[in-house]
Amino acid sequence: MGRAEERRARQRGGRRAAPKRRRSSQAGGKSGIRRLFTWKKILGTFLGLCLLGIGAFIVLYMMIDIPEGNADAKLQSNVYKYSDGSVMTRDGDVNREIVDLAKVPKKVQRTFVAAENKTFYKDSGVDLKGTARGILNTLSGKGAQGGSTITQQYVKNYYLSQEQTVSRKLKEMVISLKLDREKSKDYILAGYINTSYYGRGAYGIQAAAQAYYRVDAEDLSVEQGAYLAALLQAPSQYDWASASDTGKKLVQQRWNYVLDNMVEEGWLTQSERSAMQFPVPKDPKPSPGLGGQKGYLVEAANAQLARQLVAEGSADDYKDALSLVKRGGWTITLNIERKKQAELEKSVKDQLTSKLDPKERKVDANVQAGAVSVNPKTGAIVAMYGGVDYFKHYTNNATRADYQPASTFKPVILAAAIDKGAETQSGRPITANTIYDGTSERPVVDHGTEVGFAPENEDDQNYGPITVQTAMNKSVNSVFAQMGVDVGMKNVLDTAGDLGMDTEKLQAVPAQTLGSMGASPLQMAGVYATLDNHGKKVTPALIKSVEHISRTVTLPKPVGEQVVSREAADTVTSVLTGVVDDGTARTSVRDNPLRNGQKVAGKTGTSDNNKSAWFTGYTPDLVTSVGLFGEDAKTHVQTTLTGATGRLPGKGRVNGGGFPAQIWAAYTFGVQSEVSEFDLETDQGAAVQPTVTATPSETPTTEEPSETPTTEEPSETPTTQEPSETPTTEEPTETPSQTPTTSATPSGTPSQTPQNPFDRFTQGSQ
Known part of the structure; x- marks a missing residue:
């Protein structure tokens, strides 16, 4: 532009117009942004993202399956209840x-x-x-x-x-x-x-x-x-x-x-x-644990359930079944009655454990107690005592079967004799009035042959010829050893098995008559419950019912078929009333001020070397077996109870008629609601007739029987004579006749008693 033109431009407006190229560039920028963010593109992008999200979700939906549930979310506890439905305890990591x-x-x-x-x-x-x-x-x-x-x-x-x-x-x-x-x-x-x-x-x-x-x-x-x-x-x-x-x-x-x-x-x-009002919750209480008796009850219930799972085919073996139980999810209602359980625990404490002082006497630390109480009509275990505390002594003394039941086995021998219709070796039926030779360490004879077994009576007492009833009252070993051979030891063990004892591996030898096998309070309670139930088999049951969300368990009936005749069972019961009223349990049971006329049958037992002491007794409605066991507190080997609670060594035995019978009486008479009587179908035993009582003596005298038979000189082969119907007590020779069970007039010149080869079984038992 020339100077003239510039001058004319200033005259027209004083400004020169902007270059067109510049204006064109600005307009073009604005249209480019509009083209990039058009509503079509925005909508398209949104729809694309939606489709992409939907596609991704479809992929996720196809890829993700419903997984297995969390292991922790599946964890359950087992719940254990008393017979009335109230919760006893829980066992498991998660409540x-x-x-x-x-x-x-x-x-x-x-x-x-x-x-x-x-x-x-x-x-x-x-x-x-x-x-x-x-x-x-x-x-x-x-x-x-x-x-x-x-x-x-x-x-x-x-x-x-x-x-x-x-x-x-x-x-x-x-x-x-x-x-x-x-x-x-x-x-x-x-x-x-x-x-x-x-x-x-x-x-x-x-x-x-x-x-x-x-x-x-x-x-x-x-x-x-x-x-x-x-x-x-x-x-x-x-x-x-x-x-x-x-x-x-x-x-x-x-x-x-x-x-x-x-x-x-x-x-x-x-x-x-x-009408609704806010329901204020109850205050929290500590979670029930396994201390005290609860751990024993839980352990025993688990064991019973596991055995049933195996029996039903729900598990291959006991180990697998127990693992299945412990996975949780079970609600197990026990037959345990709260009142009876509490009373049993109190009785053990009052009668025994409160008197133990391990600091004062080392032997007191070795005393273990176990007990089982059963309703004989239903088979329900209504109370159980397993030990002082589950966390202090893990072994359940109520179910352990490693101690000898001792003389509590004697009623089994008599039950076998009557049930099998057994006879003495001279051919007389064995009854409550049959006379046996009660001489201590008298050799047992099998049809003229000594079998190599001559048990000692407690304190080596000699009783002479006495009735079976009196022999049961006094717990005379020599009589029941001979009776076992008369009945046949296989028959005795068969009857023991029928009544509920574990006899599968036992040898049928005369030494078993002393109760030298192992047994538990649970087993002995079952044996005596069967006798109390007139011979119908009672298998004590701890579990009342079982519930599980995915399993059904059918429990067997605790009461079964007749395993011994009613006559045999009722006769044994009748005889066992004599043990209480005129025998080894009279001080603790017969004379107990709480008895109030209650009819009671039972038997005491004290084992070899005083390692165990028992009383198993019953009323018509309740059977309870109490056992005391000597167990070294550190090594857990069996040891003697002698001297416990301050009793003098030697004569200071803990007999079945002592603490076990005292525990039994305090418990039984404490829970009995009314006095009851046995319904017995028998004409034998102390419950229906008086007994003949023999008085032990160191140097027995010979008395004449009621029919006054003549006395003959002894010969190398002594003769056998039958006793009168109401025999008197006579003193036998130290070596009996070949048929010692029925001799009313034994030979007069004794011979030396052979050395007993079964010394470890011949400790006197009560």
């Missing part, structure tokens, strides 16, 4: 007992739906808004937020973990959708209420019902169910026992919220709702 939804009242079920997810019965298992909000909160670091459905919460509890990650939430959503399609709403709701944590260490509604209200889930009221449902939002903050004033106010508000929702959904009427 959870899964219950079938059908056992939870319908309105209680709906309290949880009203609290957590009113649309539960209509939705597809997922709350999309709540899940999206949860994902956003997780990404932004705000932590967990509410909004999940019951299905999602169950999936989180049972299939996944509690971690707050996007991947876990996506898995939760996918599994919830699948679970809702594959399972019923009841299945999901049952899983939810059984896996949720309610505070107080309680997992699942059953444990929570017990923890807060001391009832089972099936007995919860709607008000109580609403509290438990409200509790799930904040178990620690809403636990009434520990909640602050604010916490109590909040949980009451939520409780009202739950019930109001139920009215809104038509699950409660307004009148029902208006």
Whole structure:
């Protein structure tokens, strides 16, 4: 541009126009942005992202399967109850007992739906808004937020973990959708209420019902169910026992919220709702453990259940069955009666353990007690004492079978004799009035041949010719050793097995007549319960019933068939009343001021070297076997009881008629409700007729029998004479005739008694 033109331009406006090229460039930029962000492109991008998300979700849905449940979420405890249904204890790492939804009242079920997810019965298992909000909160670091459905919460509890990650939430959503399609709403709701944590260490509604209200889930009221449902939002903050004033106010508000929702959904009427009051929970109590007697009871119950699982074919062997029991989930109701259990424990303490002083006497540390009490009509074990404390002495003294039952075995020999119709070697039937030679260390003879067994009576006392009744009263070893051979030791052991003893591996030798095998108080209680039950087999049962969510167990009947005749059983019972009224148990039992005329039968026993002492006795309604065992506190080997509680050594034996009978009497007479009498079908024994009593002497004299037979000079082969119907007591020779069981006039010149080759079995037993 020339100067003239510039001048003219200034004159026209003072400015020169902007170059067109520059204006064209600016306009072109604006149109480019518009072209990049058109509504079509934005919509297309959004739809693309949606399709991509849907595709990704479809892939996730196809890839993610419903997994196995969490091992921790499956853990349960076993629950053990007394016969009246009250909880005795629980055993397991997690306090959870899964219950079938059908056992939870319908309105209680709906309290949880009203609290957590009113649309539960209509939705597809997922709350999309709540899940999206949860994902956003997780990404932004705000932590967990509410909004999940019951299905999602169950999936989180049972299939996944509690971690707050996007991947876990996506898995939760996918599994919830699948679970809702594959399972019923009841299945999901049952899983939810059984896996949720309610505070107080309680997992699942059953444990929570017990923890807060001391009832089972099936007995919860709607008000109580609403509290438990409200509790799930904040178990620690809403636990009434520990909640602050604010916490109590909040949980009451939520409780009202739950019930109001139920009215809104038509699950409660307004009148029902208006009548409801807040159910204040009970104070928490310590979780029941296994201390004291509970551990013994749990162990014994587990053992019985495991044996039954093997018998039913639910497990290959006992080990596998016991493992199955300990996995949890069992509700086991025992036959144990609370009152009788408490009274048995008190009797042991009052009569024995309170008198032991291990610091003063070393032997006192070695005294162990065990006892089992059985209802003979039902076979139910109503009380059991396993030891001073499960955590101090793990071996259950009530079920251990490693100590000799001693003379408590003698009634088995008599039962076999009468049941088998056995005769003495001279051909006379064995009855309560049959006369035997009661000389201590008299050799046992089998049809003229000495069998090499000559047991010593207690304190080496000689009784002379005495009746079976008196021999039972005085617990005369020599008489029952000979009787065992007369009956046949195989027959004796067969009868013992029929009555409930473990005789499979025992040898049929005369030494067994002293009770030299092993037996437990449980076994002996079963033997005597069968006698008390008139010969019908009683197998003591600790378990009353068993429940499991996925298994059914059928328990055998404790009372079975007739195993010995009623006459045999009732005769033994009749004879055993003499032991109490005129024998080794009279001081502790007959003269007990609490007896009040109660009819009692029983037998004492004191084993070789005083390693065990027993009293097993019964009334018409209750059989109890009490055993004391000497066990070294450190090495656990068997040791003597002699000298325990300060008794002088030597004569200071702990006899069956002492502490065991005292424990028995204090317990039995303490729980008896009324005096009862035996219904016996027999004409033998102390219960129906007087007995002939023999007085022991060191130098016996010879008395003439009632028919006054003549006395003959002894010969190398002595003759055998039959006793009169009411025989008198005579003194035998030290070496009996070839048929010593029926001789009323023994030979006059004794011979030397051969050395006894069974010395370890011949310690006097009472």
